[in-house]
Amino acid sequence: MPRTTRPAAPAFQRIVRFLPAAVLAAALASCAAPAPPPSAPPPPPPPKPYVPPPPKPMPPAGASNNLTIPPLDASGLRQSVNRNISPTQMLWNLRSAFNVAALNCSDPKHAEILPRYKAFLKNYDKTLMAANRKVDAEFKARYGAKFTAPREAYMTSVYNHFALPPAMNEFCNAALAVTGDLAALTPAAPAPAALKKGGAKAAAPKPITLKPAELEAFAVRSLPNIEVVYDDFYRRYEKYRLDLAEWNARYGPLTATSTAVSGTP
Numbered sequence: 001m002p003r004t005t006r007p008a009a010p011a012f013q014r015i016v017r018f019l020p021a022a023v024l025a026a027a028l029a030s031c032a033a034p035a036p037p038p039s040a041p042p043p044p045p046p047p048k049p050y051v052p053p054p055p056k057p058m059p060p061a062g063a064s065n066n067l068t069i070p071p072l073d074a075s076g077l078r079q080s081v082n083r084n085i086s087p088t089q090m091l092w093n094l095r096s097a098f099n100v101a102a103l104n105c106s107d108p109k110h111a112e113i114l115p116r117y118k119a120f121l122k123n124y125d126k127t128l129m130a131a132n133r134k135v136d137a138e139f140k141a142r143y144g145a146k147f148t149a150p151r152e153a154y155m156t157s158v159y160n161h162f163a164l165p166p167a168m169n170e171f172c173n174a175a176l177a178v179t180g181d182l183a184a185l186t187p188a189a190p191a192p193a194a195l196k197k198g199g200a201k202a203a204a205p206k207p208i209t210l211k212p213a214e215l216e217a218f219a220v221r222s223l224p225n226i227e228v229v230y231d232d233f234y235r236r237y238e239k240y241r242l243d244l245a246e247w248n249a250r251y252g253p254l255t256a257t258s259t260a261v262s263g264t265p
Contacts (some may be wrong), residue, residue, distance in 0.1 A: 058240070
């Protein structure tokens with residue numbers, strides 16, 4: 001019986017049998033469908049909108065940006081020419097405050113300060129003269145025979161304190177209130193020659209209810225009502241400095257660069 005011969009393998013199979021695996025994989029891949037192209041990357045996020053910095057903090061009441069602030073004392077109060085002084089010195093400083101107000105408070109709403117100040121000088125002239133002598137004695141006890149110069153230097157600082165420009169409006173308001181308190185206790189007397197219709201004399205002047213001996217006590221309770229104006233101003237100025245430091249830390253360099261680019265002097 002004739003021997004049966006196995007049919008020859010196709011040529012492709014014979015070639016595959018001798019090809020390395022990597023070449024075979026590449027050949028098969030070339031026969032497959034082509035891979036789709038990679039998808040386009042997502043668009044970049046839109047730029048953040050420019051947010052301008054908030055306004056730069058400014059000193060309160062138009063004050064200078066390099067004002068010196070008195071430090072706080074051990075009790076937490078602001079050091080001042082009106083603190084830790086004798087009752088007589090407080091009276092004399094209150095007189096100085098009235099004088100500064102009479103000269104500087106020119107707004108119509110403060111018009112009553114000047115006549116009230118004049119009445120104060122007239123009604124308590126002897127008491128004020130005695131207070132002046134007593135203040136001299138206090139400075140002499142502290143500084144000796146050459147007390148005049150330190151007293152004048154101190155009183156200059158008192159006047160400068162009350163005349164602080166950015167606090168002037170609030171100072172005038174406080175002086176108006178304190179002179180009003182004093183006027184209520186020492187009402188101005190009407191002119192003695194004034195007559196009513198029919199020949200009747202004008203009403204008798206009201207008596208002064210604040211006695212000269214009580215004037216120091218009035219000053220002791222009234223001067224702090226003026227001093228609080230400066231406490232409040234310095235507190236607001238201190239806050240301005242803190243706000244400015246924070247603003248500069250966040251926006252200062254950026255603002256400086258923008259200014260340089262824009263050519264603003």
